[in-house]
Amino acid sequence: MEEIQQTKKGFVAKALDFIERKGNKLPDPAILFFVLMLLIWVLSAFFSTVSFAEIDPRSQAPITIINLLSGGSLAAFLANMVTTFTSFAPLGIVLVAMLGVGVAEHAGFINAGLKTMLSFTPKALLTPMLILVAIVSHTATDAGYVLVIPLGGVIFYAAGRHPLTGIAAAFAGVSGGFSANFIPSGIDPLLQGFTQSAAQIIDPAIQLNPLNNWFFTSASTLLIVLLGWYITEKIVDPRLRSVTVEVNSEEQPKMDALSSKEKKAFWVSCGIMLLLLLGLYFWAAPADSALRAETGEIAVFTAPLMRSIVPLIFIIFLVPGVVYGMMSGTFQKSKDIIDSMTKSMSGMSYYIVMAFFCALFIDAFAKSNLGALLALKGASALKAMALAPEITIVGIILLTAFVNLFIGSASAKWALIAPIMVPMLMQLGISPDLTQASYRVGDSVSNIVTPLMPYFPLVVVYCQKYVKSTGIGTLVSMMIPYSIAFMIAWTIFLLAYWALGIPLGLQSTYEYIAP
Numbered sequence: 001m002e003e004i005q006q007t008k009k010g011f012v013a014k015a016l017d018f019i020e021r022k023g024n025k026l027p028d029p030a031i032l033f034f035v036l037m038l039l040i041w042v043l044s045a046f047f048s049t050v051s052f053a054e055i056d057p058r059s060q061a062p063i064t065i066i067n068l069l070s071g072g073s074l075a076a077f078l079a080n081m082v083t084t085f086t087s088f089a090p091l092g093i094v095l096v097a098m099l100g101v102g103v104a105e106h107a108g109f110i111n112a113g114l115k116t117m118l119s120f121t122p123k124a125l126l127t128p129m130l131i132l133v134a135i136v137s138h139t140a141t142d143a144g145y146v147l148v149i150p151l152g153g154v155i156f157y158a159a160g161r162h163p164l165t166g167i168a169a170a171f172a173g174v175s176g177g178f179s180a181n182f183i184p185s186g187i188d189p190l191l192q193g194f195t196q197s198a199a200q201i202i203d204p205a206i207q208l209n210p211l212n213n214w215f216f217t218s219a220s221t222l223l224i225v226l227l228g229w230y231i232t233e234k235i236v237d238p239r240l241r242s243v244t245v246e247v248n249s250e251e252q253p254k255m256d257a258l259s260s261k262e263k264k265a266f267w268v269s270c271g272i273m274l275l276l277l278l279g280l281y282f283w284a285a286p287a288d289s290a291l292r293a294e295t296g297e298i299a300v301f302t303a304p305l306m307r308s309i310v311p312l313i314f315i316i317f318l319v320p321g322v323v324y325g326m327m328s329g330t331f332q333k334s335k336d337i338i339d340s341m342t343k344s345m346s347g348m349s350y351y352i353v354m355a356f357f358c359a360l361f362i363d364a365f366a367k368s369n370l371g372a373l374l375a376l377k378g379a380s381a382l383k384a385m386a387l388a389p390e391i392t393i394v395g396i397i398l399l400t401a402f403v404n405l406f407i408g409s410a411s412a413k414w415a416l417i418a419p420i421m422v423p424m425l426m427q428l429g430i431s432p433d434l435t436q437a438s439y440r441v442g443d444s445v446s447n448i449v450t451p452l453m454p455y456f457p458l459v460v461v462y463c464q465k466y467v468k469s470t471g472i473g474t475l476v477s478m479m480i481p482y483s484i485a486f487m488i489a490w491t492i493f494l495l496a497y498w499a500l501g502i503p504l505g506l507q508s509t510y511e512y513i514a515p
Contacts, residue, residue, distance in 0.1 A: 030358075034357045041068045044065055052373065063372060066367055066368050068367065085360070088197075090355065093189040093210070097185075099344060102341055102345070103322060103341060104324070105321075106330075109325070112258055112328075115151070116266060119258075127228075128228075130148075130155070130166060132225050134171075138185050138187065144175075145175075146458075149170040153462060157466070162241060164478065168478045168482075171479065172224075176224070177221075177486070178443065179440035179444045180221045180224040181217050184211055184313065191436055195208055197366075198422035199432040201422075208432060210309045212433045213504050215505050215508075216494070220490065227486065231481050231482055236481060239478075243467060261327070261328060264327065265328040268323060268324075269321070272319060277316065292304075362419055396435065397438050397441050404443055404450065426512045429512055429513070431511055431512040433510070434504065448479040451476075
């Protein structure tokens, strides 16, 4: 371990110290949104006296800045504060989805699924299957951090391999491949909500599909699995072979198998989930289905099916979760189901607080017209630079990856960046769908190398179970190869995906054409 730690002396150690010092000086995201809202107020008062030549695409008149510190604006702010918060698009989307997923998670259904997928995997395919399961775990938000990562150490140790290799591979899949998943999850409508709110600064009528990046994130799953597999076997594992595992014989970890009762509950629940999906398919299949739009189309925003993505996530996880809980004994009475929802919501309490201040900030940013002005100014500057759109997208990925070193929350970062980047790139003809996809790449790749990521210290603790001297530098040294490789390969993958014109997701586009 000393050999590993020595490799982190010098530049990397200094860089980590710098990032940690600067990151610790940042206020909490909720406070940051509040401070930014006050700043918007002050700037709106100042720039409201300035005339600008830029033409507002919404009114075709020179853009004007609204003074939010005027008596009328302050009165409107107080009168509309509650509705501004309750109508904040991402809030209801996330909470409703998490109610269903929370039941499945606390019942043990999701955990049983992850263990089942890993239990029948051949040793030769242990690494790619672990990374795949880690990616799938995003469906249950943070379940991967508390289940898949420590389980990765257990199953690698049980298979006679170094447990830190398993932890590194699982961490790469859970966090480094955060935006790769072929199963829709709560993060999709969450980010789409921020993207749509930002896009409406320029185009109030624009509507985006919650699964506007689904095809791209699905295809990215294969990329992350294959790349993570190669890095694990060729770089990380050989480097860890000389590191002694410090586990007493009586403390040797074992992967708890599902009991016969849990197995039966799991497969019955999977069958019910399949029946729900089949029922949805047969309901939507007829040309005159009530789930289709009036035109008969099913993949357009006006189709009831597309507007029901979040409720469907709620139902498809809720019902199997309840069945599993009742059959396995996790749920003894109906109140246990409600308790699981309550636990799920208690875990969202911080998000609700952050969403309150975020909603006020975005509302102020939009009403002041500063967001539109910044977008127009930024678009003019980018047009003058005559940069290729591809270079602009690469710039967004790099910017996001850098900001991610200081602000770990995906939603908090996008809430800050989206109101600026989405409208600005719309002025350059780049769609919000593509901008969001580039953000998702940058948001993932640097997760695994920043000590400021909330679960980073927890992963260090997982490693210390096997190697007592493990520290932040040790974990970063293990994860840097993944981070660099994911950054380069995923960026190239997005550009190639774009060049081939493959749809990013449902109702997605690469170009934005103003109405």
